[in-house]
Amino acid sequence: MAKIQSSNNNKYVLCLVCSMILNLLFMTNLYVDSEWIQSWSSRAAREAEAVAAISCSGHGRAYLDGVLVDGQNQPVCECNTCFSGPDCSLFLSDCDVNADGGDPLFLEPFWMQNAANSALVVAGWHRMSYTYEDSNLISQELETHIRKIHAIVGNAVTHKRFIVLGAGSTQLLNAAVHALSLDNSSSPAKVVAAIPFYPLYEKQTVYFQSTDFKFDGDVSLWKNSSDTSINLVEFVTAPNNPDGQMNKAVLKGPNTKPIYDHAYYWPHYTPITAPADGNLMIFTTSKLTGHAGSRFGWAVIKDESVYQKMYDYMGVNTMGVSRDTQLRALKLLKVVLESGGREIFEFGHNTMRNRWEKLSNTISLSNRFTLQQIPPQYCTFFHKVRASSPAFAWVKCEREEDINCYEVLKAAKIIGRAGRIFQGQDQYVRLSLLRSQDDFDLLIHRLSKLVSEENGAKTM
Amino acid sequence: MAKIQSSNNNKYVLCLVCSMILNLLFMTNLYVDSEWIQSWSSRAAREAEAVAAISCSGHGRAYLDGVLVDGQNQPVCECNTCFSGPDCSLFLSDCDVNADGGDPLFLEPFWMQNAANSALVVAGWHRMSYTYEDSNLISQELETHIRKIHAIVGNAVTHKRFIVLGAGSTQLLNAAVHALSLDNSSSPAKVVAAIPFYPLYEKQTVYFQSTDFKFDGDVSLWKNSSDTSINLVEFVTAPNNPDGQMNKAVLKGPNTKPIYDHAYYWPHYTPITAPADGNLMIFTTSKLTGHAGSRFGWAVIKDESVYQKMYDYMGVNTMGVSRDTQLRALKLLKVVLESGGREIFEFGHNTMRNRWEKLSNTISLSNRFTLQQIPPQYCTFFHKVRASSPAFAWVKCEREEDINCYEVLKAAKIIGRAGRIFQGQDQYVRLSLLRSQDDFDLLIHRLSKLVSEENGAKTM
Numbered sequence: 020m021a022k023i024q025s026s027n028n029n030k031y032v033l034c035l036v037c038s039m040i041l042n043l044l045f046m047t048n049l050y051v052d053s054e055w056i057q058s059w060s061s062r063a064a065r066e067a068e069a070v071a072a073i074s075c076s077g078h079g080r081a082y083l084d085g086v087l088v089d090g091q092n093q094p095v096c097e098c099n100t101c102f103s104g105p106d107c108s109l110f111l112s113d114c115d116v117n118a119d120g121g122d123p124l125f126l127e128p129f130w131m132q133n134a135a136n137s138a139l140v141v142a143g144w145h146r147m148s149y150t151y152e153d154s155n156l157i158s159q160e161l162e163t164h165i166r167k168i169h170a171i172v173g174n175a176v177t178h179k180r181f182i183v184l185g186a187g188s189t190q191l192l193n194a195a196v197h198a199l200s201l202d203n204s205s206s207p208a209k210v211v212a213a214i215p216f217y218p219l220y221e222k223q224t225v226y227f228q229s230t231d232f233k234f235d236g237d238v239s240l241w242k243n244s245s246d247t248s249i250n251l252v253e254f255v256t257a258p259n260n261p262d263g264q265m266n267k268a269v270l271k272g273p274n275t276k277p278i279y280d281h282a283y284y285w286p287h288y289t290p291i292t293a294p295a296d297g298n299l300m301i302f303t304t305s306k307l308t309g310h311a312g313s314r315f316g317w318a319v320i321k322d323e324s325v326y327q328k329m330y331d332y333m334g335v336n337t338m339g340v341s342r343d344t345q346l347r348a349l350k351l352l353k354v355v356l357e358s359g360g361r362e363i364f365e366f367g368h369n370t371m372r373n374r375w376e377k378l379s380n381t382i383s384l385s386n387r388f389t390l391q392q393i394p395p396q397y398c399t400f401f402h403k404v405r406a407s408s409p410a411f412a413w414v415k416c417e418r419e420e421d422i423n424c425y426e427v428l429k430a431a432k433i434i435g436r437a438g439r440i441f442q443g444q445d446q447y448v449r450l451s452l453l454r455s456q457d458d459f460d461l462l463i464h465r466l467s468k469l470v471s472e473e474n475g476a477k478t479m
Numbered sequence: 480m481a482k483i484q485s486s487n488n489n490k491y492v493l494c495l496v497c498s499m500i501l502n503l504l505f506m507t508n509l510y511v512d513s514e515w516i517q518s519w520s521s522r523a524a525r526e527a528e529a530v531a532a533i534s535c536s537g538h539g540r541a542y543l544d545g546v547l548v549d550g551q552n553q554p555v556c557e558c559n560t561c562f563s564g565p566d567c568s569l570f571l572s573d574c575d576v577n578a579d580g581g582d583p584l585f586l587e588p589f590w591m592q593n594a595a596n597s598a599l600v601v602a603g604w605h606r607m608s609y610t611y612e613d614s615n616l617i618s619q620e621l622e623t624h625i626r627k628i629h630a631i632v633g634n635a636v637t638h639k640r641f642i643v644l645g646a647g648s649t650q651l652l653n654a655a656v657h658a659l660s661l662d663n664s665s666s667p668a669k670v671v672a673a674i675p676f677y678p679l680y681e682k683q684t685v686y687f688q689s690t691d692f693k694f695d696g697d698v699s700l701w702k703n704s705s706d707t708s709i710n711l712v713e714f715v716t717a718p719n720n721p722d723g724q725m726n727k728a729v730l731k732g733p734n735t736k737p738i739y740d741h742a743y744y745w746p747h748y749t750p751i752t753a754p755a756d757g758n759l760m761i762f763t764t765s766k767l768t769g770h771a772g773s774r775f776g777w778a779v780i781k782d783e784s785v786y787q788k789m790y791d792y793m794g795v796n797t798m799g800v801s802r803d804t805q806l807r808a809l810k811l812l813k814v815v816l817e818s819g820g821r822e823i824f825e826f827g828h829n830t831m832r833n834r835w836e837k838l839s840n841t842i843s844l845s846n847r848f849t850l851q852q853i854p855p856q857y858c859t860f861f862h863k864v865r866a867s868s869p870a871f872a873w874v875k876c877e878r879e880e881d882i883n884c885y886e887v888l889k890a891a892k893i894i895g896r897a898g899r900i901f902q903g904q905d906q907y908v909r910l911s912l913l914r915s916q917d918d919f920d921l922l923i924h925r926l927s928k929l930v931s932e933e934n935g936a937k938t939m
Contacts, residue, residue, distance in 0.1 A: 058528050059594035064520040067600035071519070082606055084620050084806050097612040122608045130603035134519035137603025140527035141807060143590035143814070144597075146542055146772040148582045152557040160544050186646065186797035193796070219795075226795045230688045305609075312606040312802035335679075335686045336653070337646035337797065342772035344801040346544050347601060354603070 060140050070094060071134075078457055079107035080127075099457040116461040118450040119434045121260075121410065125374075125453045126309030129366045136357060139350045146342035156330070156339030157184050164352040165317055168307075169294070171360045173399050174284050176296045177319055181326035184340045185333060186314040188282055188303040192254075193223045194336070195299055195318060198328035199252045199276040200231040208250035208276075209235035213269055215413075215441035217260045217280070236442070238269045251275045255297070258283040261441050261449035262391050263409030265289070282306045282316075286360075287367030289407050290398035299325060306410065306453075308351045308363070315340065315348045364400065371408035374452045377463050378412055385470040389415045412450040424448040431469040433462060520600050530554060531594075538917055539567035540587075559917040576921040578910040579894045581720075581870070585834075585913045586769030589826045596817065599810045606802035616790070616799030617644050624812040625777055628767075629754070631820045633859050634744050636756045637779055641786035644800045645793060646774040648742050648763040652714075653683045654796070655759055655778060658788035659712045659736040660691040668710035668736075669695035673729055675873075675901035677720045677740070696902070698729045711735045715757070718743040721901050721909035722851045723869030725749070742766045742776075746820075747827030749867050750858035758782060766870065766913075768811045768823070775800065775808045824860065831868035834912045837923050838872055845930040849875045872910040884908040891929045893922060 066083065073081040075096035085094030088105070098107035101114040130137050151158055162182050169175040185191035200208035210224045214237050224234040235241075238253055255277045257266045268277040279297035283289065285307050303316030320326040333339050355363050382390050393407035414435070416424035425437035425448045438447030452459065526543065533541040535556035545554030548565070558567035561574040590597050611618055622642050629635040645651035660668035670684045674697050684694040695701075698713055715737045717726045728737040739757035743749065745767050763776035780786040793799050815823050842850050853867035874895070876884035885897035885908045898907030912919065 058524075059531070060524040060528055060598045060600070062595050063598035063600045064524050067602060068518050068520055071602055080604070083600075083602075084606075084618050084809050085612075086619050120609065122610075124607060127604050127607055130607070133603055135522050138520045138523035139601040139603075140520070140523045140543075141599040141601065142527060142531055142543075142597075143593055143599075143811070144540070144587050146544075147584060147587055147590070147769050149580065149771045150582075152545075158544050159546050186801065189795075190797045223795055226792075227687065228690045230690055309607050311609045314797055314799070314801040332686075335649075335683055337650045337774055339774070341646065341774040341801050341804040343803045343807045347803045349544050351603070 059142075063140065067138075074106055076102075076106045076108040078102035078110075099455045101461055102457065113432075115429075115432045115434050116465055117434055117454065117458055118452075118462050119436050121305075121311070121451055121453065122455075123306055123309035123311055123410075123453045124455040125370050125459075126363075126367060127455065129363055130309070133354055133362075137351060137354045139347055141343065141346065145346065149338060156334060157182070158342075158345045158349065161345050161349045161352070164349060164356065167356055168352055168360070169319075171356065172286065172291060172364075173294055174291045175281065175300055175302070175319055176294045181320045181323060183318045183320065183326060183329045183333060184345065185316050185318065186337065186340055186344075187305060187311070188280065188301050188316040189219065189223075189314070190333070190336065191301050191303075191316050191318045191329070192219065192278070192280070193227060194329045194332040195278045195301065196224060196232055196252055197229070197332050198325050199278070199299070200229070200250065201328055202250060206249060208232045208252050209241070210252045210254070211235050211238040211241055211270075212254040212256070213238045213259075213266055215259075215261055215438065215443035215447070216254060217256060218440050218442075220254045221442075242269055247272065247274050249274065253277045254280060256280040256282075257295075258289045258407070258409060261411050261436070261443070261447075262413035263288070263393055263407055263411060264391070265292075265393075283410055285367070286364040286398065286400045287371050287408065288410050289393075290396040290405050291400045292396050293399070298322060304348055304351065308355065310347075310351060313344055313347055313351075315344050360400070368401070368405075368408060371410070371452065372406070374459055375406070375408045378450075378452065378466070381463055381466050381470060382412075382414070385473060387416065387418055387421070387473050388470070389417055410451070410453045412452060414448050414450055416446050416448075421446070428469075431465055433465050433469075519602075523600065527598075534566055536562075536566050536568040538562035538570075559915045561921055562917065573892075575889075575892045575894050576925055577894055577914065577918055578912075578922050579896050581765075581771070581911055581913065582915075583766055583769035583771055583870075583913045584915040585830050585919075586823075586827060587915065589823055590769070593814055593822075597811060597814045599807055601803065601806065605806065609798060616794060617642070618802075618805045618809065621805050621809045621812070624809060624816065627816055628812055628820070629779075631816065632746065632751060632824075633754055634751045635741065635760055635762070635779055636754045641780045641783060643778045643780065643786060643789045643793060644805065645776050645778065646797065646800055646804075647765060647771070648740065648761045648776040649679065649683075649774070650793070650796065651761050651763075651776050651778045651789070652679065652738070652740070653687060654789045654792040655738045655761065656684060656692055656712055657689070657792050658785050659738070659759070660689070660710065661788060662710060666709060668692045668712050669701070670712045670714070671695050671698040671701055671730075672714040672716070673698045673719075673726055675719075675721055675898065675903035675907070676714060677716060678900050678902075680714045681902075702729055707732065707734050709734065713737045714740060716740040716742075717755075718749045718867070718869065721871050721896070721903070721907075722873035723748070723853055723867055723871060724851070725752075725853075743870055745827070746824040746858065746860045747831050747868065748870050749853075750856040750865050751860045752856050753859070759785060764808055764811065768815065770807075770811060773804055773807055773811075775804050820860070828861070828865075828868060831870070831912065832866070834919055835866070835868045837919075838910075838912065838926070841923055841926050841930060842872075842874070845933060847876065847878055847881070847933050848930070849877055870911070870913045872912060874908050874910055876906050876908075881906070888929075891925055893925050893929075 070081050070083050079096045079098035081094045081096050088095050096107045100117040101111045103109045166177045169177045210232050212220050221234050253270050255266050255268045259266045279300040281300050282303050298321045300319045305311040382388050391413040395404050395406045398405045421427045423445045428435050435448040435450045438444050530541050530543050539556045539558035541554045541556050548555050556567045560577040561571045563569045626637045629637045670692050672680050681694050713730050715726050715728045719726045739760040741760050742763050758781045760779045765771040842848050851873040855864050855866045858865045881887045883905045888895050895908040895910045898904050
């Protein structure tokens with residue numbers, strides 16, 4: 020009897036020891052996480068993770084601020100073009116492919132893969148003031164990180180340069196025109212660019228109807244001008260939108276002021292040949308990290324008085340860039356810097372190179388269409404000679420009867436952007452290569468079909 | 480012997496049961512949280528909570544994007560004015576009190592108390608596109624919530640009205656002037672306001688040097704004008720900045736177009752007497768939730784063509800408001816709505832009423848200074864007659880020799896904003912009442928001292 024009880028005893032002890040070890044494990048687990056499990060960010064984390072977990076079949080995604088599904092507390096799936104249905108699984112085979120807009124969604128998978136290091140928690144009381152502690156409209160930490168990015172990429176000189184932030188390059192472009200035009204000249208400055216050019220240059224300059232500047236179109240008309248009484252502001256876009264060429268300033272002389280739009284001067288798109296060193300250079304996260312929606316960009320400026328004028332413009336226009344946007348930009352730039360830029364630029368370059376190769380192969384079979392040519396160059400970032408992998412294809416319709424290339428592609432259910440929008444010829448159309456993989460795949464599918472239907476198309 | 484073993488047995492069983500219950504509790508805890516403990520938002524949560532836990536002695540706070548403490552990975556404490564030291568515990572007794580800027584930090588404690596429901600987790604891939612799914616620059620969910628806020632507060636009609644978002648009222652004010660001036664008139668529209676007025680109206684209109692509009696100062700000069708060939712844009716600020724009066728439009732007639740700036744038409748500051756119903760009304764989160772740094776506001780517009788022009792302005796100027804800012808604004812408005820607005824408006828009104836009473840009591844002892852008078856009215860939000868609790872004191876120096884009231888206060892180490900900045904007289908100065916409690920307490924301390932030193936000051 021005593022033996023049985025002793026044996027029972029041993030069993031209980033054994034069970035107790037096991038149970039207590041388990042207790043200890045649970046407690047360790049709780050202790051490690053205890054600092055934040057019970058704390059103020061958990062509700063927000065649950066909300067965000069629940070939304071991220073919504074399945075949209077790989078052809079869309081749900082957002083925290085999406086419109087809610089009828090009668091539920093859950094946001095809808097927002098589908099890529101040509102996909103539909105509650106979970107984006109329905110392919111609309113007859114739909115027009117969007118090769119029009121410059122939404123840089125080719126980088127979306129990179130950020131999904133980097134979910135943990137790119138997530139951001141914003142406290143309800145984050146930066147309620149109008150200014151940072153030093154009465155400035157610009158986050159010092161963010162400015163420091165911008166300089167670091169240029170240093171590791173080697174695409175711009177920032178030493179002894181001033182930095183102004185803006186709501187994307189959009190706001191900075193007009194701020195720059197404004198700053199360079201203010202010089203007490205009696206006649207307004209003339210704003211020019213080399214054709215084909217990004218249409219916003221003209222649209223903005225005309226829209227704001229300033230007494231200080233007027234849009235004057237094609238820079239080449241001023242190339243040999245000897246009139247030094249007129250101030251000329253020249254947009255120099257390198258790489259160029261739409262055609263990816265590394266444009267240089269056309270105008271020289273004391274009364275000419277270039278604005279270098281370097282939105283696409285990143286290793287995703289082009290060999291980095293040397294640090295750019297223009298007097299006034301504009302960059303944007305849209306084409307660096309792919310966050311077009313964040314509306315964030317910056318200008319790197321040599322001259323202190325031009326910097327001061329652009330800074331003032333930001334104050335009067337919007338009182339600087341939203342602190343929320345500056346906080347998010349800082350987080351994203353930190354992720355870029357974590358691997359010395361290697362991860363994001365390899366991802367971006369590989370994606371864009373693959374796309375360019377596929378497109379080139381498709382077009383190479385055609386007698387009807389041609390693509391722009393950009394010579395390979397030594398890239399100081401990747402330490403090798405590499406081809407360009409541009410954000411846009413600048414397609415030319417070679418047949419005489421194809422007088423409107425945009426319409427030719429539209430008839431094949433491909434929506435590009437017509438050459439005339441860039442003040443170019445109707446023989447040209449711009450096709451966007453930086454959208455989602457779905458958009459790109461469908462573009463190649465449609466183009467291949469179009470080419471295969473050509474009379475006398477080449478075969479592989 | 481058997482008895483002892485049996486008793487031991489019972490003890491072991493009891494211990495085992497306890498231990499197993501504990502395990503069960505731990506497991507439940509883990510299970511409930513298991514969906515997100517291990518997941519992508521935890522690193523960001525830890526970072527944010529670690530920063531929030533930094534102690535700044537109640538006289539400052541650390542931010543996630545703050546400058547780092549030398550040699551450490553931790554951001555510095557950013558201290559309220561007149562506080563210093565690594566943890567803001569050092570009071571600078573000789574320092575000038577800041578009653579100048581309109582930083583709405585009186586609401587910061589509200590958001591700290593509401594940490595859990597106001598926190599926001601932003602995924603790295605959140606809204607990378609230029610537009611929302613419907614090719615719009617405006618979040619539908621956010622627009623819906625803005626309409627709900629006006630409905631519960633009863634301060635503006637939004638039914639059958641259009642809404643445009645902007646980077647604070649700052650961007651919207653100029654967009655409104657721009658939209659109302661575009662009418663193919665041969666001469667530029669004249670922009671006017673009732674003195675004293677918010678200086679940005681003039682600063683912006685002059686700064687952008689448009690051919691479409693010119694600033695023309697005091698509205699009263701146009702009151703009896705019969706010239707109907709000139710377009711007049713009138714800023715109507717209600718409650719007014721600086722003096723808190725419920726201004727009404729001065730101009731009438733077909734060629735006059737008011738812009739209603741209702742930044743301060745919230746229960747914190749003023750009785751809500753009826754829903755405002757102007758053709759073009761501007762609101763901002765700066766003075767509703769206190770998030771001046773977020774740069775977020777909206778316009779409520781009757782006329783579709785004016786709406787379209789303002790929407791276009793936002794597109795050309797900045798391509799709309801940052802998606803990050805729109806997401807944060809949505810989160811903050813959701814918190815406001817959680818209690819039907821009761822919690823934030825009671826907090827805001829109580830704080831501002833206490834401050835106004837303290838200030839009134841202090842000034843009531845003086846023969847040298849007076850305050851603006853605003854009659855109490857029935858508030859449809861609080862369902863009672865209540866006094867105004869304005870954002871700013873509009874102080875008048877009554878002595879003939881005190882020709883510059885700003886300088887009088889400055890000599891007493893109180894920095895206000897001079898009357899002339901609002902095109903008012905030098906006898907007036909604006910004192911900000913919506914800054915941090917530290918700023919307000921020091922303001923009252925300095926004012927009490929100044930009043931007590933008056934020859935012939937009244938006593939309680």
